[in-house]
Amino acid sequence: MANQTLLGLEAKAYMEKGDLVPDPLVIDLIRERLDQPDAQQGWILDGFPRNVAQAEFLDELLGKIHQLYDYVINLEVPDEVLVARMLERGRADDAEDVIRNRLRVYQADTAPLIDFYKGLGKLVSINGHQSMQEVTDDLKKLV
Numbered sequence: 001m002a003n004q005t006l007l008g009l010e011a012k013a014y015m016e017k018g019d020l021v022p023d024p025l026v027i028d029l030i031r032e033r034l035d036q037p038d039a040q041q042g043w044i045l046d047g048f049p050r051n052v053a054q055a056e057f058l059d060e061l062l063g064k065i066h067q068l069y070d071y072v073i074n075l076e077v078p079d080e081v082l083v084a085r086m087l088e089r090g091r092a093d094d095a096e097d098v099i100r101n102r103l104r105v106y107q108a109d110t111a112p113l114i115d116f117y118k119g120l121g122k123l124v125s126i127n128g129h130q131s132m133q134e135v136t137d138d139l140k141k142l143v
Helices: 006-016 022-036 050-064 079-089 096-110 112-119 134-143
Strands: 072-076 122-129
Touching: 006 022, 022 050, 050 112, 072 134, 079 096, 096 112, 096 134, 112 122, 122 134
Parallel strands: 072 122
Antiparallel strands: none
């Protein structure tokens, strides 16, 4: 979107309406981004995929463009800790009922990715209920 590409502008139109960007467009955006020269040495996707269908699309795309990935990182944090952390941020959309709904959506849609990537032997879990420095150190060990 920042580069004003056709795909980026199309995604922006969905987002400005408050709609989710359709999976095929997201995959096209990722393909476009991974084709950039700076992504040839490696890349990190944050917040994607969000469900098993997206993960399957992503694996298919990565096979087509001959880019492999080493692992998928799962930061493990108890729900009550997540709720407390988000409430401390003070954002307008961080009311407790909204946060708990996000967690329900996560459990229904995103949590199945844990088993998906575990089955592929690609999942690495990190304890996210540590100090920021400890989590950072654990992540640096991976990359």
